[in-house]
Amino acid sequence: MSDAAPILEAKDLKVHFPVRTGLLLRQTAAVKAVDGVSLSVRPGETLGLVGESGCGKSTLGKALVRLLEPNAGSIHFEGRDITKLGSRSLFAVRRDMQLIFQDPVESLNARMSVRQIIEEPFTIHNIGTKAERRKRVDELLDRVGLPANAAQRYPFEFSGGQRQRIGIARAIALSPKMVVCDEAVSALDVSVQSQILNLLMDLQKDLGMSYLFIAHDLSVVKHISDRVAVMYLGKIVEVADSESIYRNPRHAYTKALLSAIPEPFPNRNRKRELLEGDVPSPINPPRGSAFGHRMGHPRYEQTVDMDLGLLEIEPGHLVAADPCCLSDADWAKAQQLGS
DSSP: OTTSOOSEEEEEEEEEEEEEETTTTEEEEEEEEEEEEEEEEOTTOEEEEEOOTTSSHHHHHHHHTTSSOOSEEEEEETTEEOTTOOHHHHHHHHTTEEEEOSOHHHHSOTTSOHHHHHHHHHHHTTOSOHHHHHHHHHHHHHHTTOOGGGGGSOGGGSOHHHHHHHHHHHHHTTOOSEEEEESTTTTSOHHHHHHHHHHHHHHHHHHOOEEEEEESOHHHHHHHOSEEEEEETTEEEEEEEHHHHHHSOOSHHHHHHHHTSOOSSTTSOOOOOOOOSOOOOSSSOOSSOHHHHHHTOTTHHHHTTOOOOEEEEETTEEEEOOTTTSOHHHHHHHHHHHO
16 A cells, blocks of 8 residues: 555645625635645545644545635646546546535435435436436445435434435445545444444445545544544644554644543543643734744744745654654754755
8 A cells, every 4th residue: 555656645735715804805814724735645545634623624625525626736636637627527536536524414415315315426427227226225225234214214314323324325326436534423422433433444445445534533533544644723744654643643733632532541640731822823824833833832933934844754754844843853853854
């Protein structure tokens, strides 16, 4: 997997939303939800994307499948730049890129039966006869663990976990190569979360799909991800394989997120990395280290207008070259790598 070319690759991707004020609603500022993100997903891999609420994770996921239009940067899918594709060319790509939404209630049309919901992708792409579509829907329901009679019912008749299974069946209907899971289990009970995670992993094993798994719960991400990317205020600050991130995090923000994971053994003494200060505004982010600014770090002024891009501090382990957020040893190594 490590030597395979990425199935999805974003370079310096930016998604800014205009802020309009006044009677004429002129743009006076912009919310920099995604501000220069570069990442890649390999074939058959699960890349976990974590960060606090509001850091831009969901915006990034939707931009990668072109549900939101990026302001700058590029997105390559299977080596093809899809950033500027028109609607007709993008239509063909849609079959291979799907999305599982956070809220199964909002993402399923309450006026449509389950059969109509799952059959819709086949209808849109003009695939199969009526009998073939019907058979395929029954197969998909069985695959996600729902009975065949669920096809005649409506979304409101199901529990949250069952509704998410319907959403998953719809997402995999066209056998996509890439699926963005946007907080796919965060709205579910803990016991149901594990069932949905196991289902996603089984489907990936059988169908060979790649996942971008977006979540804010690092314990969930650890369970499913091959690699993890940590996002803060619209930027990626650390990327590594799952084991390295949890065993030896290098960025101060990653350490703080990991220390917030509940400890299953209450009597175990563990050092907590408390997050202090407020998250800076994405409308007017700091000119230097965003996390250093939040902590009031003494090195913050040193980072103003500095290139805080990712450096490979260890093989396969990338971290932002930020003096506010690295240990002294890692910062010294980052300076050597950057020179």
